[in-house]
Amino acid sequence: MQRTLLERVEPLARDVVSLVLRGAEGPLAPWEPGAHVDLRLPNWLTRQYSLCGDPADRDTYRVAVRHERLSRGGSEYVHRFLRAGRPLEVSLPRNNFPLLPAPEYLFLAGGIGITPLLPMLRAAVGAGTPCSLVYAGGSAASMPFLEEVRSLAGDRVDILATGERGRPDLARHAAALGPDTLVYCCGPAPMLRAAEAVFPAGRLHVERFRPEARGFAPDAPFEVECARSGGTLRVPADESLLDVLRHAGHAVPSSCREGVCGSCEITVLDGEPEHRDELGAPAGRMYPCVSRALSPRLVVDL
Incomplete structure (x- = not known):
């Protein structure tokens, strides 16, 4: 820290x-x-x-x-x-929503979702990369950084107070999308779902503040072996892997407990995790606040 x-x-x-x-x-x-x-x-x-x-x-x-x-x-x-x-x-900064190189960007912000996109907009404008921002909110009074985005990008910003103009027409923006344009979207769940419905999956990057509701098999008990400390722990069906590890004295950091922040990432050495996070855990890693096991036993680097 x-x-x-x-x-x-x-x-x-x-x-x-x-x-x-x-x-x-x-x-x-x-x-x-x-x-x-x-x-x-x-x-x-x-x-x-x-x-x-x-x-x-x-x-x-x-x-x-x-x-x-x-x-x-x-x-x-x-x-x-x-x-x-x-x-x-x-904490030290973590980036699960990086701005990838592209010849052009379309940024889609809903309300407080402007926060991760504002530095992206600043970086694109500073580099001279073509970009545009669609920024929607219930009213102008509820939308932070309005003057800052206007001064950064001028007429490349389309500001929509949805109480007056309705929701942004994302299908129209998708139809006009350049062949190599990357789309970055952050906002409320309905906006993210609308974006996922019309933009190509390989070119759309989203960040969620809350996990999407998804269905999984009923929670089942499993074992976790901590390779460095040598202990084996039982994870019951009604307790998370994170809580079991922490109760056993392993100082695994945690924050959101919803699988959206990445702070509790651990390394998996053997076994098959059941990934329930929103981040898409990289190979050999998992987020124990929400994820569990598909195999009877996991071996982790703790």
């Missing part, structure tokens, strides 16, 4: 604030567009937020937080109690 000092809390839009975090011990770890960090809050909760500042600024990180009406305690604490001057611990 990196030690930071909360330098500023700034209102951005209705129910949205930005947090500017200054490194307390010198420059902060580098990051690239699409990255996020875990922010350890004073109420003992850890939450993930996309970095939405400038990667060239090694002195500060910027994140934006929307106050969720059904908050599980994170956004409510940020909006009601967090004040400038507070020391906060922040």
Whole structure:
């Protein structure tokens, strides 16, 4: 974890604030567009937020937080109690949503989904790469960074207050898509599903803040062998692999517990995991907060 000092809390839009975090011990770890960090809050909760500042600024990180009406305690604490001057611990950046090289980009943002896309837009504009942004929200008052995106990209930004203009016509954008254009989309689940329905899968990259509902076989018990420590643990049907590992004393980090952040990644040496995450775990890895086993036994590098 990196030690930071909360330098500023700034209102951005209705129910949205930005947090500017200054490194307390010198420059902060580098990051690239699409990255996020875990922010350890004073109420003992850890939450993930996309970095939405400038990667060239090694002195500060910027994140934006929307106050969720059904908050599980994170956004409510940020909006009601967090004040400038507070020391906060922040993880090293992780990037599960990297901006890949392309001759052209189309960015699709819904509400707070603008946060990972704003640095991508800045990078594309700075590199002179053709790009456009479709930014939708319920109303202009609820959409953060409006002036920033306008100043960055001018007439390449299409801003839609859906309460007035309706939802973006993604089918029209898909029909006009250049042959090598990559599409990056972040926003509410209906927007992501609409994008997945009309854009070619190989050229569409999405980031979800919540996992999609999917069906799996009923949870079954299995064993996990920890290769380095030599112990074997039983994972019952009603407990996650992550909890079993942590209860046994293995310091596996965790944050979202929903398979969307990647903080709990572990290495699998043998056996067949049942991947239930939203990230698409790389070969030989798994996220034990949600994933389980298809084989009776897993061997992990712990």
